[in-house]
Every structure is written in C-alpha cells, then in structure tokens.
Amino acid sequence: MSSADSSDAPTKSALKKAAKEAEKAKKKAEKAAKAMEAEQARAAADEDYSVGRYGKLPMHQSQSRQNRERIDISTLTAQNDGTRVLVRARIQTSRLQGNKMVFLNLRQRTNTVQALMSVTKDTISKQMVKWAGALADESIVLVEGDVKKSPEPIKSASVSEVEIHILELWLLSGIESRLPFSLEDASRSETAPEVEGQFNRVLLDTRLNNRVLDLRTTTNQAIFKLQHAIGNLFRDYLNANGFIEIHSPKLQGSATESGASVFKVDYFKGNAYLAQSPQLAKQMAIAADFERVYEIAPVFRAEDSNTHRHMTEFVGLDLEMAIEEHYHEVRDLIDGMFKAIFEGLREKYAHEMAVVRQQFEAEEFKWKEETPVLTFKEAVNLLVEDGVDREVLDDINTENEKRLGRIVRAKYDTDYFIVDKFPLALRPFYTMPDPEDPTLSNSYDFFMRGEEIMSGAQRIHDPDFLCEQMRTKGVDPDSMKGYLDGFRLGCPPHGGGGIGLERVLMLFLKLNNIRRASLFPRDPKRLEP
C-alpha cells in the first residue's frame, strides 16, 4: 500500500501540468458560456415578437362580428392625428427601405394614403417588415395603425396631410396570378409624351381583356361614378317633371322598326328578337295614358360597326311625353334635362372629373345658359359658308357633324347645341312632318363636342296617317298590329327622344372611345368578359 502511496505522490512537474490543464478547462468553460450567451442573444434577436400582429387571415366566412368601424381613407385629415384606425385597402405599391422599414401605398377607389412601418422593439419585428415588403401589389389588406400628421404634404398619395403608422397588417385576399399590367402603367396620362423605355402604355384591348384589373384605376373608378351620376341626374330631373319610369320588354315577337338590324333569339319552338329601342313600347305607354315616361335599359343593335362610337349593346336613356301645343315643349324639356345633368356633374363631381382629366386631358365641357338652336337649313348654311360643298349636304355625315361642332364652338362658345327641323326623308316612319313644309319634320338632334347624342321628334299619333307613312317607307302595317292598335283607340300627340348613356359620358369627358364608358363593352368582336 505504501509503495502505491509513494508512487502516487505528485511531482512538481505534474502539479504544474495539472494547474495548466485546469486553467485550460476554465477558459474553455468560459468560452462555452460566452458562446452560449452569444447564441442566446442571437436567438433573442431573431425571435419574432410580432406573431399575432400580421399574417394571412383564414378565408373570410363571417366567423365573427365585432362591429368595429373600418374607415374610408378619403375622410382622413390632419385633424385625425393620433387616432387609431382600421382600414381595408389594396396595396397599390410597396417599397422596402433596407430591411428595417417598408412603405405601402394603400388604395381605396379614387384615393390613396401612405402607410409605413419600421422595426420596433417588442412590436414590429424584422420578419414582419420583410413579410409586408413581399406582399404583391393589388393584395387586399386589413391595416391597423395610428394616424400621424405628416410634416410636409405627401405628394405620392391623394391623402396628403397624414400617413398611417402600421401596428397590425393582415392579408385578406392575395394575388394568385401575375398582373397583366401594373395599375401605374394603366393610369398614365394618355396625352403625356412617351419616353422610350421609360414606361409602357396599356392598349385598350389589353385593358378590356383584363377589365376587372383595368377598372380599378382611379380613372375608371371616377368614370363609373360619373356614369352613375348621369343616370341619377337624368332620373331626378324627369321625376321632378312628372315622369314615371317604365320597363318594357326586350324580347319582341317580331323584328320591328325598319333599317337597323336586330338580333334573333331562339324562343322555345319559335323566335324572338331583341328590341333595338323602347320606341314602340314607350309610345304605347303614351297611348295608355302614362303621359310622361322614361326608361333606362339596354338597347341592342346587330350592326357590324367597329368604330370608336358603336357598340352592339348600350344603355338607352329614353323618354316620351304627351304634347299639349307644340313639340318644342319636348325639345325644351330635354334641353333643360341636359343642362341639369351638366350642372349636376360640375357641382357635385368635381373630384371625379379632376381624376379623369389626369389621364384624359381635355378642355372642360362648355355649355350656355341659353342653348343655341339651329335649324337643319341653318346648319347646312354654316357648313357651306365654311367651305363644304352643298351638294353633299342632303344629310350631315359624321365628319361634317364634327366640323359643325367646331363652327358652333367658335361662333357660340359652346360644346352643346341643338339642330331642329330635319328633312323628313332622313327620319323614321313615325316622325311627324312639319305643318307647313311637308319635306321637313318636327324633329331634332342634340350634339356634344360635335357628335350626335340624342335624336328625337314629335311622333305621328294618327293611325291612318301612320299607316300611310309606313307604306311610304316600306314598312308593312300588318307587321306592327299591336303598335297600331294603340293609336286606333285614341292617342294624344306626343314626342320624345333617346340618348346613349355611354356616348354622353364619353363626350363629356372626352374619352375618345365609347368602350371606355362601358363597364364590360360589347361589339361585334367582343362578348367577354
């Protein structure tokens, strides 16, 4: 045992070695501890403390109802500084700044607001910022944030006084395919010069093929708000003047009215035809004592015209009224209605009109308190004075209509005027001739920026004379028995007119193509979407 004891006794060198190793182990442990600490620090730094503040929401199935208000960004001003808001909006564009900050341009219809977030201890993690920066344009998000007054006006957004500092950001509806074009491109001015390689214009056909996206531009949001406004102003004026709204059938038993082509429909075992206008129905409503009627409804034209101003289906604003003494009662009422529409747009829709003008530059539409009325003869004389050959002026064609528009604008300073007393030969069979000159008629057209927007007249209410005129124009009275019967049972003198809603909208805003004034336009080559 002693020998073992003696052999186990430490030597000086051994002691030294042990001390060295202990020192080493200590250092190693210290290093490990430090590494662990660093690791922990790193882990702490990477922890996503924003969980529960952002992400994709489950599909909205009306899971709950909390009645929390969501705000309309157009109402935000500096006065809202410091308030907390909840906003549903599209991401128009997003921009990451480094990896600590993101700017979102949020859009609601014709308005945009700037929203932003930056990495903030305990609230906004870098993961959250990164996720926000990666959201596709056109995503729909739900944003909670604080409104902050901006030190200087924000030029990139329509809401310029404030921005939103994001606290929560939720994806409500994502984008599942590549955008066919950006809304920025689709919203560019149509008149600004295009610089090579700088930006793209979006062709009308591309827009129409992707109409849902195209309709989201602030321009289109404004255009269709104005379309809505015109319909409402039309109705309000007529309601206030004792009219009632009717709804006449678009399915007809026979192809009525001469001239324009009609669409044929398979109708059970026979055929039906789509109404080209509510002309006959609204006249029958007058024979039925409705006195003053209007209708807003689709009108169908099977004409293979591929112009800037023809569609196969458009919205007709039609009206018809009994006449007491003179058809000018009708002409004057329609004139009053147009002026009420123009005034209503100017007074209540200045914002929308300004939005449209950013893309479609145009001189503001001009009209006079007293609308100039030319007779057809006077209009012809103006054109002749301007150098047009009188020989070609039996009718005024589209080109000469535009020329007349320019002449009238120069002479009367108006984009809106009336031509009265058209030659009878140019009008449909149901037009009442002038009482003195049988080659003229009690009819009128209304013009905007040199294009016809409404055609109307006193109609023939006498059934025998109507039959006579039908035969003169090659229409068989037997083919229109139901219509004629109405007059045989007594009908007051009456007149009216028909307006193309999209045409008024196009010309008022100078959109240059009627398809831009139609939600989902239809022409001989387009039935989709």
Added chain:
Amino acid sequence: MSSADSSDAPTKSALKKAAKEAEKAKKKAEKAAKAMEAEQARAAADEDYSVGRYGKLPMHQSQSRQNRERIDISTLTAQNDGTRVLVRARIQTSRLQGNKMVFLNLRQRTNTVQALMSVTKDTISKQMVKWAGALADESIVLVEGDVKKSPEPIKSASVSEVEIHILELWLLSGIESRLPFSLEDASRSETAPEVEGQFNRVLLDTRLNNRVLDLRTTTNQAIFKLQHAIGNLFRDYLNANGFIEIHSPKLQGSATESGASVFKVDYFKGNAYLAQSPQLAKQMAIAADFERVYEIAPVFRAEDSNTHRHMTEFVGLDLEMAIEEHYHEVRDLIDGMFKAIFEGLREKYAHEMAVVRQQFEAEEFKWKEETPVLTFKEAVNLLVEDGVDREVLDDINTENEKRLGRIVRAKYDTDYFIVDKFPLALRPFYTMPDPEDPTLSNSYDFFMRGEEIMSGAQRIHDPDFLCEQMRTKGVDPDSMKGYLDGFRLGCPPHGGGGIGLERVLMLFLKLNNIRRASLFPRDPKRLEP
C-alpha cells in the same frame, strides 16, 4: 180699231171675277209670306250658332304655340269655383239627357271629373250637344269650361267637389275601332260577386291582348305608378348608403351559371346568350373595387314555366356589396331597404294603393319594425309543428312556403320575414359555406305574403375554393375564366341578392298574377304586344 176697243170693254161679271182672283192672289201671297216667315223662323231656330266652339281638330302637327296652361283635374277643388280652365282628357263615359244636355265623365290617369253642357242661347247649340253625346268613349278631347262648385259631392267622379261647365269641346284624337271591352268592365272589383247578366268580367288574356286599353284603367295607372315608386325607393336607399348603379351586358359569350336555362342569340357568325342575372358581372364589379353596386335591368329565363309567378323576362333589382366582418351586414342592409320601400309606399302613395284596392281587395301589407329572422332549421321546425312531414322538408316547396307565411303571420303578425342559413346543397356554387357547419351556408331568402321575393348570400371570393365548389356542382371552371380571373387578382369578401321587381309589386298589392305587375309581360306563350 173701234170694234176691237168695244170688244175689249169689261162686263160686270168679268169685273167681279177679276176682283175675286185678285183677292185669291193676295191671300196666296199672304200665305206664302207667312210660310216664308215660318220657314225663316225655323231656319233661325236650327242655325248652329256654336260653330267655332266644337268639332274635330285638324291633326296636331304643332301648328302653333300659345303657352296656354292646361290643368290637371286632380288639382280641382271648391276653391277653383268660377275659374275658367282648359283640360285635355279622355271621355270615360258620356250620357245624353233628352236632346238638350250631355254629361261627360272626363278621365286623366287615376282621376275623373264630371263635365256637362246644355243648350244655351247663342253659345251651346243643340247640334253641339248632339255631337258631344255621340263622341265615342275613350276619345281624347280638349275642353274649355268654367269650374262650378257642386251643391253636393259628385259620387261618380274622383273629383267630387266641382264639375266643369263646358264652353268649348274639341276632338283631339278619336276612336277608330270598336273597344274590345269597356273600361268600366275592366275596372270592376275582382272580388265582388258577379251577378248573372249584370256585368262582365274581363279575362286576363283579353286584357293582355289589348294591353294599351287595359293599362288605362285607374287600377293599372296606379299599379305602374307604384312600380315606378318601388324602383325609386330602392335606388334612393342604396344611393344614400354609398352604392353606385352599374349597367352590365345582357349579351354573354357563354351560357353561364348552372341550372336555369338561357336563351341563345344569333350573334354575327357565332352565338351569344342572354344573361340570366347580373350575378357574375356584379361580383366582378366588386373584384374591381366598386365596393357597393346595384343594377336595375331585365333578366331573362328560358324556363318553360306557365305559372302565376314566372315570366321569361322580368326586371331584376340586384345589389352586391363588400363585407367587412360578417354577411349579416348585407342581410341587414337589404332588410333596411325593404322596410324603406314599404314605408315609402305607405307614406307617399296612399292614393294609388287605395285605387288598386278598389279592384284587388286585400288586407294591407304588414311588417314589423324588427323583422323576424328564422334559420332554415327553425322554419322547418315550425312547419313540422304545424303538421308537415319532416321527410319532405329537405327543401321548402312553394306550397310549404305559403304555409310558413301563414304560420309566421299568425305568430309574429307580419307579412314580411327572413329565413337565414339555408343548406349549402340548395344554393348555387358561388355560395359561401357556414364557418362551423359545412352543410349550411351564409345565405338567406326574404319572403312577402309567403312567397320568396329575394335570394341572396355571401359569395365565395377565394378563387381556389371557388374552383373546388364549381367542380362539386358540375360547373367547369374553364368555362368561366373571365369571372375567375377577377378573384385571382384579389377580391374582398362580399355578398348581395337579387329581387324581382314585379314579384314585390304583385305581393305588396296582392295582384295574384305577376303579369298584372308587368307592363307588357312575356311568358313562353306571349311575345306580344
């Protein structure tokens, strides 16, 4: 010569004879003079001193304009006693009293007034009275006369305080064929007992074949004023709630939506189809950020149904809106809209409603400030409690709908209620399932007098889930690419509904047949007039 003189000398007898003859001649002359006097007196008595006060006017061609006011008879009260008026009206009926007096019942839309004239020296000749008495019912006349307060209320006219004493009477538009029925017959109460030989009822088909005449009854004038009112109240409510009106095309490139049949149209060298509803278009408008939209437009259904409540073309009142938290936002808004319509009718159209009730007797339509909402399950339970076999209640058929209407009326004292949470299997592919029970859906129907008047739901806005549901219901997603594309580019949660205008009108007034609520109804057998 003397012999001749002597022979010519008169004898006594000859003188006597001559004197006698002279006497005779004198008497004859006197007689002749007397006869002539009598003749002159007779002629004087027969002279038509009313020429220039009556007769048929030349065809109205707007020969002149005098700006003379013509009055609305509904404005006449005892306060107008003694005033001279000019009136254009129909002769509803006329009655000659002897050959010296004539009574005319004059009609303007829903109102009538008594007018009369009697032979008066220097002004009203017997010829004029005779002519007036011979004017056909339904002739349109221009009457000038003096308003006279009536000593007692006139029961045969709606204007009861006054009558018009005619000074001039002009025929503006005559009747050129026999009336197929009298307006008196056409206006009789539908519920009054019919006494053999006493009067005729006019069959609905006869009315519709002669719709222009039929529409002139005060009942129909009131019905279509109420139709106009419903449309306006619908619009006013939605406009006030941030909606905009859209116009979507009725011509479609493909036969969309499963189930109901569509009409096929010859479209140049191909085919088009008539939209069965604006469902897809209004959803696309939501995907295009319109937020809240409505449309009033014809809807076409190629269903060979010949019932009291089906037509092949009717007027759809459609709406669609983005949802914030819950689809009940939509359900509640539609509920508010219906109540606004009912209230608007009650407040502003009491006269028209009373006019209709004279022909279509019905208990006044009842609704509650708080509309009862049943779940589909609760509705089924109510029917089971009432004795219906639960086995047949996978769906609620028309008969059981009516029964449910009676049960709800007895229990809640209302003709108007909502059923919510329909089984998913009963609804179209685009309906959002309930978040908890996948056999149910976020959908609702609205009922009036036990008939469904509106169907609506939250729609699926998620494109992948929508494709999945399409396939489940046998719809090929590729056939609806344009529609799906809208959702692929991000679409907010949304819901809406569609209402049949004529159905609301029919049920509110209890007209019992939808054709009575349509101006010129269309069904599988009727395309005219």
